[in-house]
Amino acid sequence: MIVEPDFFEDDVISVAKKLLGMRLVSTINGQRRAGFIVETEAYLPVGDSACHASKGKTKSNTSMFGPPGIAYVYPIHSRYCFNVVTGNTNAPSAVLVRSLQPDEGLAKMRLQRGVKDIKRLTTGPGCLCEAMGINRLQDGASLTTRRHLWIDDDIALHFEEQEIKATPRIGVTSAKELPLRFVIAGNEFVSGPKKWR
DNA sequence: ATTTGGATCTACT
DNA sequence: GTAGATCCAAATT
Incomplete structure (x- = not known):
């Protein structure tokens, strides 16, 4: 099923973990593409200078x-x-989706990315946006209608709770130490240093 | 109008 | 592991 708005009303760290293994689906520019979310980062509403x-x-x-x-x-x-914007108040928080495991529409992804190596299609936040056709027009768009971009669990990537690994976030210049990055441990489509896979 | 700094990526060693 | 490319938008002139 497609996720409902209340899925995102939870606190941002819970949402970041809940998203792991779910599918991000895009129909932007025609051809449908989908991938499993394998890496996320939480950005907190308070006390987070990197947000x-x-x-x-x-x-x-x-x-x-x-x-x-x-x-x-x-x-x-x-x-x-x-x-993905989260939280149930005006407290601004969001989950950065950093990496996907490609699932559907690989040919279109290769076309949009201009690379053929499957490991480089959707690994990294900028790469997955290019593969899925995400651009400035999607800023502010709802993710809970099946319009251009949404999240569902029609098919989910199976993994055990204990396989979620928490590490510091990548690329931030402040609040470097907070363990707010979450990955499916060992998944080969996780980006970043191998110590943090 | 110009500068500066980023939640990055790729190619190369 | 590191260097260089790249470009938007906020801050500064």
Whole structure:
């Protein structure tokens, strides 16, 4: 089933863990593509200097202040990063989806990415956005309708609870030590240093 | 109008 | 493991 809005009303760390193994599905630009979420990061509403919302609302981060269950897409280093907005109040928090295990529409992904190696299709936040066709138009879009982009568990990647591994987040320049990155341990589509797989 | 710094990626060693 | 490419938007001039 497609996930309902209340799925995202939970606290951000719980949502980050619950998303592991679920499917992200896109029909942007026609061909349907899907992948299993294998790596996420939580960005907290309070006490998290690495969170984009921590310095207040700006033109580009307004989606983070919106209702749970919408997308927050922002540009960085000539790529996009895709987040899911969470929380049940005005407290801005979000889950960054960092990596997918490709499941459906591999040919279209290869076309959009311009690479053929399956390990490089959707491994890394910028790569998965390119493969799925996620762009600035998806910023603020709802993820709980089957329109262009949504999350479901029609098929789920099976793994055991104890296989979730928590590590520090990648690439952040502050709050470096907080263990807010969650991965399916040992999955070959997880990005980052091998110590953190 | 110009500068600066990022929740990155790739190619290379 | 590291260097260089890359580009948007916020801050500064």
